[in-house]
Amino acid sequence: xxxxxxxxxxxxxDGLRQEMRRDQRVxxxxxxxxxxxxxxxxxxxFQEEFGASxxxxxxxxxxxIVAGATGAALMGMxxxxxxxxADFVSCAWDHLVxxxxxxxxxxxxxxxxxxxxxxxxxxxxxxxxxxxxxxxxAHIPGLKVVCPATxxxxxxxxxxxxxxxxxxxxxxxKHLYRRIKGPVPEERYATPFGKARVHREGDDxxxxxxxxxxxxxxxxxxxxxxxxxxxxxxxxxxxxxxxREAVLESVARCSKALVLHEDTKTGGxxxxxxxxxxxxxxxxxxxxxxxIAAPDSPVPFAPSLEKAFIxxxxxxxxxxxxxxxx
Amino acid sequence: MAxxxxxxxxxxxxxxxxGLDREDLxxxxxxxxxxxxIEERGHILYKQGKIPGSFYTGRGNEGSAVGVxxxxxxxxxxxxxxxxxxxxxxxxxxxxRVFAQYMGRVDGPTKGRDGNVHMGDARMGLHxxxxxxxxxxxxxxxxxxxxxxxxEKRVAVAWCGEGxxxxxxxxxxMNLAGVRRLPVVFxxxxxxxxxxxxxxxEYAVDHLxxxxxxxxxxxxxxxxxxxxxxxxxxxxxxxxxxxxGGPTLIESVTLRMEGHAxxxxxxxxxxxxxxxxxxxxxxxxxxxxxxxxxxxxxxxEDEITSGVKRLLSAAIQRAEESPVPDPATLLxxxxxxxxxxxxxxxx
Numbered sequence: 163x164x165x166x167x168x169x170x171x172x173x174x175x176d177g178l179r180q181e182m183r184r185d186q187r188v189x190x191x192x193x194x195x196x197x198x199x200x201x202x203x204x205x206x207x208f209q210e211e212f213g214a215s216x217x218x219x220x221x222x223x224x225x226x227i228v229a230g231a232t233g234a235a236l237m238g239m240x241x242x243x244x245x246x247x248a249d250f251v252s253c254a255w256d257h258l259v260x261x262x263x264x265x266x267x268x269x270x271x272x273x274x275x276x277x278x279x280x281x282x283x284x285x286x287x288x289x290x291x292x293x294x295x296x297x298x299x300a301h302i303p304g305l306k307v308v309c310p311a312t313x314x315x316x317x318x319x320x321x322x323x324x325x326x327x328x329x330x331x332x333x334x335x336k337h338l339y340r341r342i343k344g345p346v347p348e349e350r351y352a353t354p355f356g357k358a359r360v361h362r363e364g365d366d367x368x369x370x371x372x373x374x375x376x377x378x379x380x381x382x383x384x385x386x387x388x389x390x391x392x393x394x395x396x397x398x399x400x401x402x403x404x405x406r407e408a409v410l411e412s413v414a415r416c417s418k419a420l421v422l423h424e425d426t427k428t429g430g431x432x433x434x435x436x437x438x439x440x441x442x443x444x445x446x447x448x449x450x451x452x453x454i455a456a457p458d459s460p461v462p463f464a465p466s467l468e469k470a471f472i473x474x475x476x477x478x479x480x481x482x483x484x485x486x487x488x
Numbered sequence: 489m490a491x492x493x494x495x496x497x498x499x500x501x502x503x504x505x506x507g508l509d510r511e512d513l514x515x516x517x518x519x520x521x522x523x524x525x526i527e528e529r530g531h532i533l534y535k536q537g538k539i540p541g542s543f544y545t546g547r548g549n550e551g552s553a554v555g556v557x558x559x560x561x562x563x564x565x566x567x568x569x570x571x572x573x574x575x576x577x578x579x580x581x582x583x584x585r586v587f588a589q590y591m592g593r594v595d596g597p598t599k600g601r602d603g604n605v606h607m608g609d610a611r612m613g614l615h616x617x618x619x620x621x622x623x624x625x626x627x628x629x630x631x632x633x634x635x636x637x638x639x640e641k642r643v644a645v646a647w648c649g650e651g652x653x654x655x656x657x658x659x660x661x662m663n664l665a666g667v668r669r670l671p672v673v674f675x676x677x678x679x680x681x682x683x684x685x686x687x688x689x690e691y692a693v694d695h696l697x698x699x700x701x702x703x704x705x706x707x708x709x710x711x712x713x714x715x716x717x718x719x720x721x722x723x724x725x726x727x728x729x730x731x732x733g734g735p736t737l738i739e740s741v742t743l744r745m746e747g748h749a750x751x752x753x754x755x756x757x758x759x760x761x762x763x764x765x766x767x768x769x770x771x772x773x774x775x776x777x778x779x780x781x782x783x784x785x786x787x788x789e790d791e792i793t794s795g796v797k798r799l800l801s802a803a804i805q806r807a808e809e810s811p812v813p814d815p816a817t818l819l820x821x822x823x824x825x826x827x828x829x830x831x832x833x834x835x
Contacts, residue, residue: 189637215637221667226626226660233630233644236615237565239637241630256657260620261627268602269616272824303822327824 165345170313170338173346174278175204177317178242180350181324182212185240188324191218191227192244192278201246202280202339224253231275232262232329240324241275248281248333249293262329263304272327276320282374282424283461283472284337292461292468294373294425299331300401300434306330306355307401311376313344315399318353325352335374342377356403360412364392367485368412370435371422372398375473379422382478391486401431409435410443417448418485424472427455449488452481491697491707491739497716500781506720508558513782514792516558516578516715520550520771521796523574526583529800530590531750538808539590541603546571548713548745549677551770554578555718556645556675556740559726565613565631566645567624570605571677571744575647579612583800587807600813601821621652625674626661632670632729643729644672645722650739651682653696662737666703669734673725674700676737677712679744684756700737712740713770716777742770 168176182188189212190205196219199206209217220227224245231241245251251258254277262273283292300307306328310316316334323330361376362383369379376397383393396412398404413419419439421432436451454473462468497503503513527545534543546553553574560566560579568575576586581597589596589607597607598616608614615631617624628646635642648658653676665672676696680687693699700707710721718740725736743765747754754762778784 218633221660221664223660223664225657226629226664229623229626229657229661230630230633230664233627233632234634234637235630236610236627237631237634239634256620256623257626260618261623264618265616266824266828267821268598268606269608269610270597270599270821271610271615272828274824274829306823325826327826327829 163347163349163351165347167343168313168346169340170316170334170342171202171204171340173313173316174320174334175206176346177320178204179208179211181321182208182216184350185324187238187240188242189216189218189239190242190244191220191231193220193222193246195219195244200244202336204244204278224250225257228254228257228277229261231277232257232265232273235273235275236271242278242324243275244278246280247291248279248295249290251277251279251295258299258305258329258331259302263302266328267304273329274327276323276330276332279331279333280336281333282335282337283468284374286463286465286468287461288463289460294333294423296331296333296401297425297429297431300431304328305402307333308355308399309333309335309372309401310399311338311361311373311397313342313346315353315359317346318351319399321350321352322355326355333373337374353399355400356405357399358405358408359397359399360394361397362393362395364394365416366392367418367420367482368394368396368416369420369422369478369482370396370398370409370412372401373424375422375424378473378475378478381475382482385475385479386482386486391482393482404435406438409439413439413443414446417446418488419447420452420454420478420481420485422454422473422478424456426458427453428458430455449485452485454478454481491695491700491709494708494710494717494721496711496714497720503716506723508719510782512558513778514784514788516554516719517774517778518792518796519554519557519574519577520715520774521792522583522799523550523554523577524771525796525800526573526577526586529804530587533587533590533804534750540592543590543750544570544604545746545750546573548742548765548770549679550574551715551774552677552712552718552740552742555715556722559719559722560613560645561643561726561730563613564643564645564726565615565628567615567617567628567647568608569617569621569647569649569677571649571679572647573605576607576614579614581609581612582803584803584806587804588810591807591810592812593807593810594813595807595810622648622655622658626657626664629661629665629670629672632665632672633668635671636668641730642671643726645675645726646672647675647677649682650676650678650680650687650696651685651690654690662699662703662735665735666705669732671729671732672735673722673729674735674737675722676739678739678741681744681757683748683752695739697737697739703735705735705737707737707739709739709741712742713768713773715770715774
């Protein structure tokens with residue numbers, strides 16, 4: 163496959179454009195996605211190419227955006243709705259959790275919607291433009307949760323999200339948008355859900371993570387490599403479904419595990435992973451499972467506070483050293 | 489701004505102009521009787537312990553529900569609520585499936601996954617309600633959005649109670665529909681009580697239909713006990729939406745003749761109010777109209793009444809024969825499979 167070097171943002175944009183070209187049922191809706199091309203420019207140029215009826219600028223109405231997507235999906239469309247920031251999905255909670263998530267189970271009618279959620283911190287976005295609410299939705303039966311880390315996955319997982327007959331929450335990490343570049347195949351491909359990716363190979367310790375923390379883990383692992391400890395970095399790619407087999411296999415091989423996420427710690431998805439390791443791989447462990455996550459507070463604004471909030475490379479490296487020495 | 493108040497339908501000639509023939513009228517009457525009988529028989533089954541959970545009825549709203557249901561076209565869709573059994577009946581649900589739904593059996597539209605009036609058969613264009621009223625209102629707006637994108641001449645009907653009209657979902661849905669002039673008709677079943685809370689504690693305008701002006705479309709108030717007036721207004725609104733004329737908000741005024749659910753004796757509703765509205769019972773009213781204006785004979789009436797009785801007795805028996813869901817199927821359908829999207833409504 164011919165590939166091209168692209169940013170994570172370009173990969174999302176190109177992937178979405180490719181889906182809209184191949185399937186007339188796919189359309190975009192959200193705040194400022196049309197004329198303005200989206201707050202982060204993911205849909206830039208879309209209205210020119212696909213017309214205003216497939217790239218819909220919506221009122222400030224997250225409820226109506228998600229509910230509207232649900233209604234259109236029930237009528238056979240494949241809506242891709244954008245929350246301007248993942249944080250704003252709180253205004254549409256009811257429609258994801260009460261209507262879309264339960265519709266197939268109750269009524270037998272699938273709801274194939276994709277909700278794009280620009281998430282994550284790192285730029286003083288403050289309490290309302292920085293959150294990572296993936297675990298809230300991973301807890302809701304009927305919703306799928308996708309968190310790509312690389313440009314290649316961003317495109318391939320978006321295609322799978324649009325193809326999937328269920329409501330899919332597609333978390334795109336804002337701190338990866340323009341910072342991360344990588345090879346992206348030109349032609350269409352769909353990256354399967356529930357298949358983790360080994361971002362870095364190692365046999366001494368494993369770090370299980372997703373989204374922007376993949377890179378934090380990788381930098382920490384590089385430091386440990388200098389010290390003679392080989393750390394595996396496992397990128398889950400999707401939380402619902404999540405790749406239990408890959409996690410358990412990696413844990414069995416490395417015997418020591420660290421679960422890392424940018425979301426806050428209590429009730430974060432890392433707790434589910436740690437509990438599963440404890441239930442199913444206890445005898446393979448040579449150390450207690452370690453969790454590194456943001457502390458249980460709102461995301462602060464001041465750079466000094468935000469840095470203390472988001473797990474940093476040094477925090478992860480220190481925890482890995484402790485695990486290695488255990 | 490005052491909204492229009494709908495006129496009653498006086499003569500058979502007016503009915504014909506509104507698109508109904510005599511057969512249609514008798515069929516509407518049959519649907520209203522069937523609706524009430526389903527809920528009366530359901531209530532008995534509930535007391536017998538054959539229906540788990542709670543039990544809701546729409547007594548007093550049969551005319552409104554059947555009126556709107558009759559006005560919908562074959563390819564139109566809607567999201568009726570807990571007082572709108574008449575819509576399901578009009579769109580053709582077989583009563584035995586309603587009883588199977590009440591009893592949590594596998595032949596109910598939700599196969600025991602949800603209960604009571606939380607049902608809808610997508611093949612009839614009806615999509616099931618949720619308890620978080622009026623969450624399905626903006627969903628119906630989304631259905632209309634799909635029709636607009638695909639340039640289809642179909643209309644979505646979104647129901648809402650006067651109580652739920654206070655929620656943001658109603659505002660966001662109506663605002664979006666107004667902005668895009670979508671082919672959707674909003675029906676507010678105003679039965680004057682949201683559980684125990686009276687209308688004057690729910691909204692401050694004279695009529696909820698007044699709000700339509702704020703969204704840039706027409707509002708109309710109709711007497712919900714007059715099935716023909718409801719039909720005529722719904723028909724006008726639906727055809728207007730179909731032809732690109734945008735949404736309409738119809739406020740259909742009735743009284744909820746029973747409690748919120750059967751556990752509630754509605755002690756908080758003044759007796760005189762019940763007495764007053766009992767004299768305006770939609771079924772009695774339509775029956776009188778049919779006898780006066782459409783020369784419904786004793787024989788015809790008996791035939792309809794006994795037909796409904798037979799239908800429901802057989803329906804209950806058939807529903808009781810429907811299997812209870814197998815616990816082994818508990819997790820089936822939490823997620824849809826790709827094959828499921830190859831259904832007609834997804835083409």
